[in-house]
Each structure stands twice: as structure tokens, then as C-alpha cells.
Amino acid sequence: MLEGQHRPTVPSGNFSALLHRAQRLDAQSLLRIREREDRPAQAFLTTPFEALLAIDVPPALPLEQGVIGVGDLLAGRLVQRQAQWPGALPPSEGFSLLDEVPGEVVAQLAEDGRTLARAHSGPLGVPPSLLDQTVLNVEGREVPMRVIFACDVYGLIPPAASSAPRQVRVSAAGRWLRVDTVVASAYFSRGLPLL
Known part of the structure; x- marks a missing residue:
């Protein structure tokens, strides 16, 4: 990709919706x-929750390997930002399925988390202790609230009225945890903070 190079408009669908939501939630969001x-x-998209989101790139948007700002991409600019990427990418393979969790369970955990966040947040936002709290244990692997929040606020769990599957698959590879939904995936490693 060339500095400042222009590309066609981002196609509609889950990819576009996720990019627009990422831009609204974090103006500094990066895409790799x-x-x-x-x-x-x-x-892969960065989030304020120290979780990465991953989604397939539509064939109509042939992007080359690299790091760009989500806002730049939506504006049709491809400015390289490799030096700003916060950490390692998860492995591309080697994940083992731990279990499937109903989307309703994840949605309820997110709702409970929002209630706690409203009650305990201050000038600096949501307390790290709340984000780091384990809210789901899947085959011995702990899923912290920050991953649930990422899945929730970025729209990875389809609404109850949707006909799309709401099951959430939780997998692991080494220190990495992966939560797959019909929309996209969330990756998190407690031992490898991204931000």
C-alpha cells in the first residue's frame, strides 16, 4: 500500500458495520x-478493551498486508501506521474449541457488566478491576469482562430478534483466547497486553 493511496469505498455488510462502529467507539482504532x-x-481491529477483533476482508476490497487507521480507510486513504500497532497478532492456527455458549448468556453478562459500570465508573471511566473480572469459565479458561464488553459494544452478538445464529464458540491456543460469533471474532491474551 502506498502512502495516501486511495481505494474504492468500503463494501456494505458486517465488515463495513464493524469499521463504522469501531470508528465511533475509538477514533484512534487501527486495522491490520x-x-x-x-x-x-x-x-484485525484494536479496541479500548485490550481485545482484538477479527473479520474477513470482503473480496471487493483487496487490501494488502499492513496497518492503517480505520478512519483513514473509511475516508478512502491508506496511510501506513505500522509503528502504532500495539502488539503481536494471535496465531493463525492451533486453536482448540473449548465449548459453545448461548448468545443469550453473553448478552446477559454484558447487561450485568453495564449495570456495574454505571454504578462504579468515575472520571477515569470503567475501573480496570471490573474489566479484568472473570465472568465466564470455559473448560478452565477464564473469560474476562473486557472480552464480553468488546463482543457486546462492537455488535458481535446479533440481537435476539435476529434470525442469525447467536451461539458463541470459545477456543484457545496457548495464552490466546478466541471468541467466535457469526459476525466476527474477538481475541484476547491476558499475558500479552495490547495497550
């Missing part, structure tokens, strides 16, 4: 592309 053999390229 990882190419894969025989599969669509994967886009």
Missing part, C-alpha cells in the same frame, strides 16, 4: 491485515 493462503485476508 493478515493475508492467508486459499482464504480471504483477515482484518
Whole structure:
């Protein structure tokens, strides 16, 4: 990708919706592309929750490997920002499925978390102790509230009225945790803080 190079408009769909939501929630959100053999390229997005979101790049938007600002992409600019990327990407393979969790359970955990956040947040925002609190234990792996919040506020769990599947698959590889939904995936590693 060339500095300042222009690309076509981002196609509509889950990819576009996730980018627009990311831009609204964090104006400094970054996107990193990882190419894969025989599969669509994967886009990783930073979040304020120290979790990465991942979604397949639409074939109509052929992006090359690199780091760009989400706002830049939505504005049609591809300005390289490699030096700003906060940490490592999760492994591309080696994840083992731990269990499937009903989307209703994740949605309820998010609602409970929002109630606690409203009651205990101060000038600096949500307390880190709330974000780091384990709210789900899947086959011995702890899922903290920050991952649930990321899935919730970025729209990874379809609404109850939707006909889309709401099941959430939780997988692990080493220190990395992956939560897959029909919309996108969330990755988190407690031992490898991203921000």
C-alpha cells in the first residue's frame, strides 16, 4: 500500500458495520491485515478493551498486508501506521474449541457488566478491576469482562430478534483466547497486553 493511496469505498455488510462502529467507539482504532493462503485476508481491529477483533476482508476490497487507521480507510486513504500497532497478532492456527455458549448468556453478562459500570465508573471511566473480572469459565479458561464488553459494544452478538445464529464458540491456543460469533471474532491474551 502506498502512502495516501486511495481505494474504492468500503463494501456494505458486517465488515463495513464493524469499521463504522469501531470508528465511533475509538477514533484512534487501527486495522491490520493478515493475508492467508486459499482464504480471504483477515482484518484485525484494536479496541479500548485490550481485545482484538477479527473479520474477513470482503473480496471487493483487496487490501494488502499492513496497518492503517480505520478512519483513514473509511475516508478512502491508506496511510501506513505500522509503528502504532500495539502488539503481536494471535496465531493463525492451533486453536482448540473449548465449548459453545448461548448468545443469550453473553448478552446477559454484558447487561450485568453495564449495570456495574454505571454504578462504579468515575472520571477515569470503567475501573480496570471490573474489566479484568472473570465472568465466564470455559473448560478452565477464564473469560474476562473486557472480552464480553468488546463482543457486546462492537455488535458481535446479533440481537435476539435476529434470525442469525447467536451461539458463541470459545477456543484457545496457548495464552490466546478466541471468541467466535457469526459476525466476527474477538481475541484476547491476558499475558500479552495490547495497550
